[in-house]
Amino acid sequence: MEQDITLKKEGQGLAFLKPMLVKLTSKFQQGDLISWLKKSGITILSIALFLGLWHLGSKALYNKEANYKIEKALTEQGQEAADAERACIASGDSSCQPNTLPAPSQVWASLQSLIADHKVITADKAAFAQKMEATNEKLIAQGKDAIVYTGRASFIDIVLTSIKTVFAGFLLALLIAVPIGIIIGLSPSLRSAFNWFIQIFKPVSPVVWYLLVFMIVKTLYIGDSSDNAFVISFISVGLCAMWATLVNTAMGVSSVDKDYINVAKVLKLGTFQKVFKVILPSSLPLIFTGLRITLSVAWMVLIAIELLAQSQGLGLFVWEEFQNGANDSNSKIIVAMFVIGIIGFLLDRLMLMVQNMVSFNKNEGV
Amino acid sequence: MAYLELNNIYKIYGEGDGATEVLSDINLSIEEGEFVAIVGFTGSGKTTLVNLINGLLKPTSGEILFKGEPIIDTSHERGVIFQNYSLLPWLTVGQNIYMAVKEAFPNESKRVLQQRVKDYVAMVSLSPAINKRPKELSGGMRQRVAVARALAMNPEMIIMDEPLGALDALTRGNLQDEILNIWSKDKRTALLITNDVDEGIYMADRIIPLKPGPNATLGPEFKIDIERPRDKTALNDNPNYKKTRNAIIEYLMDIGEARKSVSQTEYILPEISPKSFVA
Known part of the structure; x- marks a missing residue:
């Protein structure tokens, strides 16, 4: 029976795509292109406006800094140095470029260079693996660890590490918060016992959570040379992000519609049946709302935590590029900013989809 | 001894100054196989009375006996x-009913239970909708599922709390017939709570009005001496029907009037008129 339910749920979850598809196809069938163009036209126009403003803004900042540099050369070293500086800036030479907000075109170029860099590193890795294949086989035969590639990570690897960390943290949050939420939602006395705990630890900042996790994990890993940055960062992310799920689950479980409880009583369901067949299904929508908040919080705190934990993810990437101060560092930071934003948006959409799948209207059964 | 007996039932919500006495001095006895209707205004405490009888609530004082035993909890009976x-x-229609059936017959095999679900879904003629969810059904269909769920547990007594109140007149009439059909098949005891006098007269053997709350109590009972099966269209010409209907409505109107006059305070309005901005 249980399995039956979940199977049907999935079917229902996909069914919501149907009207959207029908809408899309019928739109073109009806030849109603104008309204579609109007809608997407506004979006495209706003993007173009945004890029234009960004371009103008960065140009203004660029000119301000360039003028300052020339002015400075003039007052400190005289006319000749100022002319040289002006020529240098105009020639586009990287040694004297103003280091300010990059223009959209520079960011685009950086994205392409990061992708090209990824291809180079992937090729490197493959070559390295091929070269070491024979040696590694021998090492493994001798019972030793194989030699692995330890070169720098490419941008794509960094993004994947971040996503991995977020999902590990999210999973941890889910495994901690949902069961505890259910238990304290069911028992009012446990709820008041846990309440102070939740109220105090909920507002604690991600940085402090990181420090706490660091203290504990560092001691647990003592004498172990392996890299624990990933472990520390995903645990910190999980602990930071789990509160929304914990509170929502407890609330959902404790505020089940009285009609459903009456049904459970009249049918004389046992405690187990009552919890799993009535209380949990009816609080699923709230639990998933909590999980959605948890995932977006996890992604948001991830950047700060990776930076602190020196975990090879986007947070560290941004920080290192800032410290680096190379000519294209600023535009790489902006690339990372967009990647963070887009992934965060996609994660939220994903959760929204799952949430719509499990939720039902309160009045549906009534 | 009666099948179901309510003796001096009082139900008070809240404590101290905030306490409201919803039901006072309710006395009722129902014989086995009888169909009794309780008619009352909305908000008169009908649902409280029903929840006392099905065991969801406990009376503040007085006792409720079901087959001679006091009611302390809900029961599959x-x-x-x-x-x-x-x-x-x-849950789908089938799953909703299956859940009830499984609780009522814990020792039966899954196959037998599923057959039972199918039978009862067929009985309320919803077989094509067995795999649908409640949101895909109309109000009348949902109520039929609820009827099937209650009956599939094979209870000795059916308690109906305004079951057709939210339905349109046509669906209502059809479902009344369906419920009567099912009831007449094996003559279970039935208690119907309703706000519709005609529904009560059409379906029940006895009608008892509930005086409006707070302090709601049962009024004098009206016997319905109309032979079953009753014909809805012919009912209008039945002198017995007219007489009973008029008597009940007169009684309800009277207590309605009495309730109004209780709180008849005269309010004196201040003598004010809108200011004239023209002059």
């Missing part, structure tokens, strides 16, 4: 059809 259907929206 008394099936309930709720006012708002109360189907679980995440």
Whole structure:
């Protein structure tokens, strides 16, 4: 029976795509292109406006800094140095470029260079693996660890590490918060016992959570040379992000519609049946709302935590590029900013989809 | 001894100054196989009375005896059809009924139980909708599911709390016939709570008005001496029907008037008129 339910749920979850598809196809069938163009036209126009403003803004900042540099050369070293500086800036030479907000075109170029860099590193890795294949086989035969590639990570690897960390943290949050939420939602006395705990630890900042996790994990890993940055960062992310799920689950479980409880009583369901067949299904929508908040919080705190934990993810990437101060560092930071934003948006959409799948209207059964 | 007996039932909500006495001095006895209707205004405490009888609530004082035993909890012997259907929206029609059947017959095999579900879904003619969820059904269909769920547990007594209140007149009439059909098949005891006098007269053997609350109590009973099966269209010409109907409505009007006159305070309005901005 249980399995039956979940199977049907999935079917229902996909069914919501149907009207959207029908809408899309019928739109073109009806030849109603104008309204579609109007809608997407506004979006495209706003993007173009945004890029234009960004371009103008960065140009203004660029000119301000360039003028300052020339002015400075003039007052400190005289006319000749100022002319040289002006020529240098105009020639586009990287040694004297103003280091300010990059223009959209520079960011685009950086994205392409990061992708090209990824291809180079992937090729490197493959070559390295091929070269070491024979040696590694021998090492493994001798019972030793194989030699692995330890070169720098490419941008794509960094993004994947971040996503991995977020999902590990999210999973941890889910495994901690949902069961505890259910238990304290069911028992009012446990709820008041846990309440102070939740109220105090909920507002604690991600940085402090990181420090706490660091203290504990560092001691647990003592004498172990392996890299624990990933472990520390995903645990910190999980602990930071789990509160929304914990509170929502407890609330959902404790505020089940009285009609459903009456049904459970009249049918004389046992405690187990009552919890799993009535209380949990009816609080699923709230639990998933909590999980959605948890995932977006996890992604948001991830950047700060990776930076602190020196975990090879986007947070560290941004920080290192800032410290680096190379000519294209600023535009790489902006690339990372967009990647963070887009992934965060996609994660939220994903959760929204799952949430719509499990939720039902309160009045549906009534 | 009667099948169901309510003796001097009082139900008080709240404590101290905030206490409201919803029901006072309710006395009722129902014989086995009888169909009794309780008619009352909305807000007169009908649902409280129903919840006392099905065991969801406990009376503040007085005793309720079911087959001579005091009611202390809900029981599978008394099936309930709720006012708002109360189907679980995440389960299909079949699953909603299966859940009830499984609880009522824990020792039966899955196959037997599923057959029972199918039979009862067929009985309320919803077989094509067995795999649908409540949200895909109309109000009348949902109520039929609720009827099937209550009856599939094979209760000795059916308690109906305004089961047809939210339905349109046509669906209502059809469902009244369906419920009567099912009831007449094996003459279970039935208690119907309603706000519709005609529904009560059409379906029940006895009608008892509930005086409006707070302090709601039962009024004098009216026997319905109309032979079954009753014909809805012919009912209008039945002198017995007219007489009973008029008597009940007169009684309800009277107590309605009495309730109004209780709180008849005269309010004196201040003599003010809108200011004239023209002059």
